[in-house]
Amino acid sequence: MRDTALSYDFGGRSQRRGVIENRLGGTVALGTARSEIRQALKGASSWSQLLPVVQGLASEDVDGAMVDMVHRAVERLDGAADVRLAYLSDQTLDPLSRHVAAHAAMDGIRLGSYVGPYDQHFQEVLDPASGLAAFDPDVIFLNLSLGFLAPPLVAGFLDLSPDDRRAAITDVISHLRSWADAACERTRATLIIANFPRPLHPAAGIADSSLDCGEAEFHAELNLALLREFRSHTRVSVLDIDLVLARVGRERALNPRMAYLAKMPWDEVALPELSSELLRYVRAVRGDIRKCLVLDLDNTLWGGVVGEDGVWGVRVGDGDAESRAYADFQRVVKSLMRRGVVLAVCSKNNRDDVVELFEAREDMPLRWDDFATVRINWEHKHLNLQAIAEELNIGVDSLVFVDDNPVECEMVREMLPAVHTILLPEDPAVRPGLLRGLAAFETLRITGEDVAKLAQYRQNAARAATLNQAGDLTAFLEDLDTRVVLEQAAAQHVPRVHQLFMKTNQFNVTTQRYSVADVESFLDNPDCQLRVASVSDRFGDLGLVVQYLVRLDGEVGVIDSFLMSCRAMGRGIETALMNEIKRELLDSGRVQRLEARYVPTRKNAPVRTFFDDQGFERIEEDNEGNCRYRLDAAQAAGLACPGITVEKRYSEE
Amino acid sequence: MQDGLRSAFADLFGLDESEVTEELTPDSVDLWDSLNHLRLITALEEAFGIKLTMAEIEYMMGSVAKVREVLERHGAGQ
Numbered sequence: 001m002r003d004t005a006l007s008y009d010f011g012g013r014s015q016r017r018g019v020i021e022n023r024l025g026g027t028v029a030l031g032t033a034r035s036e037i038r039q040a041l042k043g044a045s046s047w048s049q050l051l052p053v054v055q056g057l058a059s060e061d062v063d064g065a066m067v068d069m070v071h072r073a074v075e076r077l078d079g080a081a082d083v084r085l086a087y088l089s090d091q092t093l094d095p096l097s098r099h100v101a102a103h104a105a106m107d108g109i110r111l112g113s114y115v116g117p118y119d120q121h122f123q124e125v126l127d128p129a130s131g132l133a134a135f136d137p138d139v140i141f142l143n144l145s146l147g148f149l150a151p152p153l154v155a156g157f158l159d160l161s162p163d164d165r166r167a168a169i170t171d172v173i174s175h176l177r178s179w180a181d182a183a184c185e186r187t188r189a190t191l192i193i194a195n196f197p198r199p200l201h202p203a204a205g206i207a208d209s210s211l212d213c214g215e216a217e218f219h220a221e222l223n224l225a226l227l228r229e230f231r232s233h234t235r236v237s238v239l240d241i242d243l244v245l246a247r248v249g250r251e252r253a254l255n256p257r258m259a260y261l262a263k264m265p266w267d268e269v270a271l272p273e274l275s276s277e278l279l280r281y282v283r284a285v286r287g288d289i290r291k292c293l294v295l296d297l298d299n300t301l302w303g304g305v306v307g308e309d310g311v312w313g314v315r316v317g318d319g320d321a322e323s324r325a326y327a328d329f330q331r332v333v334k335s336l337m338r339r340g341v342v343l344a345v346c347s348k349n350n351r352d353d354v355v356e357l358f359e360a361r362e363d364m365p366l367r368w369d370d371f372a373t374v375r376i377n378w379e380h381k382h383l384n385l386q387a388i389a390e391e392l393n394i395g396v397d398s399l400v401f402v403d404d405n406p407v408e409c410e411m412v413r414e415m416l417p418a419v420h421t422i423l424l425p426e427d428p429a430v431r432p433g434l435l436r437g438l439a440a441f442e443t444l445r446i447t448g449e450d451v452a453k454l455a456q457y458r459q460n461a462a463r464a465a466t467l468n469q470a471g472d473l474t475a476f477l478e479d480l481d482t483r484v485v486l487e488q489a490a491a492q493h494v495p496r497v498h499q500l501f502m503k504t505n506q507f508n509v510t511t512q513r514y515s516v517a518d519v520e521s522f523l524d525n526p527d528c529q530l531r532v533a534s535v536s537d538r539f540g541d542l543g544l545v546v547q548y549l550v551r552l553d554g555e556v557g558v559i560d561s562f563l564m565s566c567r568a569m570g571r572g573i574e575t576a577l578m579n580e581i582k583r584e585l586l587d588s589g590r591v592q593r594l595e596a597r598y599v600p601t602r603k604n605a606p607v608r609t610f611f612d613d614q615g616f617e618r619i620e621e622d623n624e625g626n627c628r629y630r631l632d633a634a635q636a637a638g639l640a641c642p643g644i645t646v647e648k649r650y651s652e653e
Numbered sequence: 654m655q656d657g658l659r660s661a662f663a664d665l666f667g668l669d670e671s672e673v674t675e676e677l678t679p680d681s682v683d684l685w686d687s688l689n690h691l692r693l694i695t696a697l698e699e700a701f702g703i704k705l706t707m708a709e710i711e712y713m714m715g716s717v718a719k720v721r722e723v724l725e726r727h728g729a730g731q
Binding site for chain 1: 665687707
């Protein structure tokens with residue numbers, strides 16, 4: 001059951017490696033049972049039947065024919081996909097789309113695919129009757145070759161003057177820009193634009209470096225211009241396909257025979273890596289992102305056992321090769337923290353030894369204060385992982401757990417399958433690279449809230465400690481002095497607002513997920529009140545943590561969404577904001593009544609009685625727990641919320 | 654060899670071996686597209702230790718009989 005580097009690419013489906021449970025309930029060994037897998041794939045008539053079959057496949061068993069089988073099985077199913085990904089290109093991308101769909105299924109994502117006709121990326125977005133328009137993609141991948149965009153460059157690079165080459169860069173970028181503008185206007189998709197791989201050998205040979213705008217310079221400038229053009233664009237990301245091909249090996253990844261015979265630029269050997277890269281974007285667009293990295297200590301953060309080898313005996317720092325590898329591993333952990341991943345420790349150890357080690361070993365990149373929470377004891381790890389999730393107020397399915405011990409990993413996988421458990425390979429040399437390549441924490445952009453997250457979790461710990469001292473909740477809340485700044489959402493809030501829509505699971509009454517395009521459309525719509533609230537208290541700043549969307553429909557205000565980050569829960573902010581909604585809409589006579597819904601999910605039990613608590617009347621409940629509420633102006637009353645001050649920074653129309 | 658070609662063909666193109674006849678063409682087999690054709694070529698090259706030219710590969714995308722004809726020319730048909 002030991003993981004290989006390859007299997008990390010596709011997330012947490014390693015639990016059942018080696019066997020699959022077929023739909024009859026029996027288990028069959030892989031390799032000997034290709035035809036049985038085929039039968040199981042063919043027989044699966046629903047996503048829930050298909051999922052255990054595909055998740056049981058080990059990545060080394062997934063060759064081209066297997067990819068096609070899985071892809072066909074997914075396409076055969078009725079019902080809606082989780083995410084729809086469209087491909088537009090001047091080249092053959094069908095094989096890539098099949099690989100992506102198959103790997104997505106192995107990762108638990110039901111992906112719908114659409115491959116547009118050659119060379120028609122503009123027509124597809126502009127024509128309301130196009131296949132793309134009917135498909136209504138969540139994500140569009142645009143991959144155009146230089147041979148298509150600028151034929152003279154490829155036909156005879158050296159025939160062009162340096163100025164012509166530079167002009168070609170401007171032309172290519174402006175072509176892509178106008179396509180992106182059109183696609184943003186006509187679709188609601190997130191756009192992924194591939195950059196341009198360099199030729200394996202420059203036309204001028206080693207003299208290329210002496211040329212004014214030689215091929216190396218040209219490609220560097222072109223790809224740089226592409227990055228800069230879209231860097232701050234909220235709906236466009238640039239996919240570094242040149243880098244992905246380099247990871248596979250460009251010589252292997254490019255197959256001229258495929259290119260000439262099938263207009264397909266890449267060898268099949270490159271498609272798993274390309275799929276894995278595209279799925280990082282798909283997951284980020286879906287908001288399928290883990291939040292917390294939980295680390296073992298001995299033989300994970302350092303070599304050796306602190307209880308036996310002593311504070312100065314464990315291997316980490318500038319010493320020997322192994323020490324340097326462990327130090328690098330810590331540096332990668334630290335960079336994950338810098339991009340917003342919350343760190344925690346879960347270790348069987350003596351706490352005093354560990355505290356002493358962190359104090360003494362200043363040559364370690366990680367510091368004790370970098371961890372939002374620490375569980376060092378002799379309890380079972382799955383119990384500690386549960387406690388960590390509870391303390392941070394997140395689900396166990398937001399955790400990634402890293403350990404070097406196969407038994408510990410197996411036990412966590414067994415007891416808490418929702419945790420993404422990673423068993424480290426034995427060689428410390430390969431571990432830093434493995435952690436850098438981890439797909440579980442990918443986000444499209446890093447917001448200010450991400451960077452400040454650790455400080456906020458630590459402040460939460462301080463708040464909890466104060467509550468323990470104070471004992472009396474009302475006195476504690478008054479002492480906390482919570483300040484809420486309420487604003488009308490505007491363009492600068494879009495990345496954070498989108499992130500909250502995608503990531504908030506617990507305090508979320510309808511769990512409506514909205515794309516960036518949806519969020520942008522709310523800003524301009526006079527019938528949509530999208531309000532955002534930033535919170536601070538005497539311990540610090542929590543950032544933008546609450547938002548709600550009210551749709552005005554004549555005499556009715558419909559509460560479409562009301563959600564709050566878990567770190568702001570439990571102090572009555574929701575009541576203060578609901579008071580504002582009642583006042584602004586009902587008391588003013590703007591609408592006659594409010595309507596609201598509660599849509600139950602596996603995670604939003606904390607808000608099950610939210611509207612009841614706020615004085616709404618429950619007018620309907622079905623047997624799945626979906627509730628509808630209303631509140632008439634005559635019944636509306638503000639509720640007490642001690643210790644909270646709301647400052648409004650917008651004018652009511 | 655007959656069984657080898659048949660089973661490789663059946664696996665790649667999602668057919669039962671009994672369905673693989675000499676008359677099959679890309680038009681009559683849904684999955685016989687250029688990618689799967691190249692997968693078939695790679696499998697045959699590896700299985701028989703031969704190297705096919707682009708012209709042969711294009712010719713073979715005509716029918717099962719044409720695939721067999723080229724293989725026999727390489728002495729791989731027996």
